[in-house]
Amino acid sequence: MLSERMQKALNDQIRIEAESSQIYLAMASWSEVKGLEGIAQFMYGQSDEERMHMLKMFKYVNERGGKAEVSELNKPADQYGSIKEMFETLFKHEVFVSQSINELVHISLEEKDYATHNFLQWYVAEQIEEEAQARTILDKINLIGDDKGGLYLFDNDIKQLTVVSSVAPGV
Numbered sequence: 001m002l003s004e005r006m007q008k009a010l011n012d013q014i015r016i017e018a019e020s021s022q023i024y025l026a027m028a029s030w031s032e033v034k035g036l037e038g039i040a041q042f043m044y045g046q047s048d049e050e051r052m053h054m055l056k057m058f059k060y061v062n063e064r065g066g067k068a069e070v071s072e073l074n075k076p077a078d079q080y081g082s083i084k085e086m087f088e089t090l091f092k093h094e095v096f097v098s099q100s101i102n103e104l105v106h107i108s109l110e111e112k113d114y115a116t117h118n119f120l121q122w123y124v125a126e127q128i129e130e131e132a133q134a135r136t137i138l139d140k141i142n143l144i145g146d147d148k149g150g151l152y153l154f155d156n157d158i159k160q161l162t163v164v165s166s167v168a169p170g171v
């Protein structure tokens with residue numbers, strides 16, 4: 001059985017994961033209308049992954065005798081000054097999510113909820129991957145700079161990342 005505090009903290013994280021899915025969906029749309037097919041495909045994939053993160057936690061809360069909440073979500077930004085700005089936003093958002101997961105882990109220890117602590121380890125590992133991936137992409141974008149040919153290749157390249165990330169464990 002989840003404590004009240006643990007349940008609230010998990011429901012807050014469920015909202016953050018749902019908002020992450022919306023943020024990346026907005027990024028997918030921004031990229032798609034700009035003709036950046038590969039980047040759009042990557043963002044649609046990221047959005048799906050975040051929904052999977054949300055659902056995994058949602059089901060866990062109900063499984064442990066709590067009640068998973070469907071919350072109102074903030075509207076994400078839908079305009080970006082550049083591809084670089086968009087990926088910087090993605091990276092910063094993932095760092096924020098990692099901090100939030102760390103805080104959840106901390107709460108699970110304070111509540112002596114070792115089942116939740118164990119459950120959260122999957123998210124800890126996932127955040128390491130997501131941050132590393134965002135960092136790699138940003139490095140590439142910085143290398144390309146304003147080179148149009150490089151950007152074209154990058155848009156093609158990033159499709160590979162979508163294939164890799166979509167084989168992440170399911171719910």
Ligand code: FEO
Pocket residue numbers: 017020049050053094097130
């Ligand atoms: Fe579910 Fe990318 O954090």
